[in-house]
Amino acid sequence: MEVKAFASSSKGNCYLISSDNTNILVDIGYSPTKVLKEVKPDALLITHYHQDHISGLEVFKKHCDCPIYFGENIRIGDLPIFTFEASHDTEAYGYTVVGDERVTVMLDSGEVTPEMQVEIDRADKLIIESNYDERLLDFAPYSEELKDRIRSDTGHLSNQQTGEALKTCKAKEIYLAHLSEESNTTAYAKQTVERISGKSVEVFRR
Numbered sequence: 001m002e003v004k005a006f007a008s009s010s011k012g013n014c015y016l017i018s019s020d021n022t023n024i025l026v027d028i029g030y031s032p033t034k035v036l037k038e039v040k041p042d043a044l045l046i047t048h049y050h051q052d053h054i055s056g057l058e059v060f061k062k063h064c065d066c067p068i069y070f071g072e073n074i075r076i077g078d079l080p081i082f083t084f085e086a087s088h089d090t091e092a093y094g095y096t097v098v099g100d101e102r103v104t105v106m107l108d109s110g111e112v113t114p115e116m117q118v119e120i121d122r123a124d125k126l127i128i129e130s131n132y133d134e135r136l137l138d139f140a141p142y143s144e145e146l147k148d149r150i151r152s153d154t155g156h157l158s159n160q161q162t163g164e165a166l167k168t169c170k171a172k173e174i175y176l177a178h179l180s181e182e183s184n185t186t187a188y189a190k191q192t193v194e195r196i197s198g199k200s201v202e203v204f205r206r
């Protein structure tokens with residue numbers, strides 16, 4: 001099983017999970033033309049309907065007739081897919097794709113629910129949000145109202161929260177995703193998460 005990010009930030013999100021035979025896209029907050037030049041998807045999974053996850057959806061539908069799923073347990077080709085709820089300010093899901101390895105993707109969520117923790121602990125490869133650094137967010141150029149929304153348990157995961165959640169993770173590859181441009185940096189995310197979790201992580205940033 002392979003994972004890659006076409007886009008991963010607060011501006012746009014699009015990920016690819018693939019086995020030898022099957023390509024699964026997660027979210028389309030990126031140019032569909034560029035994605036479709038590189039890969040022929042067998043399905044598109046949507047985590048939630050916020051713009052940074054679906055900005056390319058209408059164009060995608062015109063150029064690709066693969067099935068699109070939102071929060072359903074399904075099988076795509078040889079790959080069963082299990083869904084779980086995230087804790088966001090709109091209906092939102094994460095997904096686990098089960099091939100020869102378990103690949104889990106969990107994006108926007110204000111907290112790690114017990115169900116999400118189970119998926120983290122069982123994953124062989126994990127893509128997980130690490131949206132903001134708590135101290136950088138304090139000084140970010142946002143309204144206090146928006147800061148409170150980001151920090152709330154239906155907002156986003158901080159580097160600190162993600163670090164805590166990864167303490168019991170046994171995945172051999174962990175990718176931090178959806179870093180904020182304003183209130184996080186690659187170095188802060190990596191250092192904070194690695195210090196708290198004791199795990200080594202990669203950062204998706206593009």
Ligand SMILES: [Zn+2]
Pocket residue numbers: 010013050052053108178
């Ligand atoms: Zn998002």
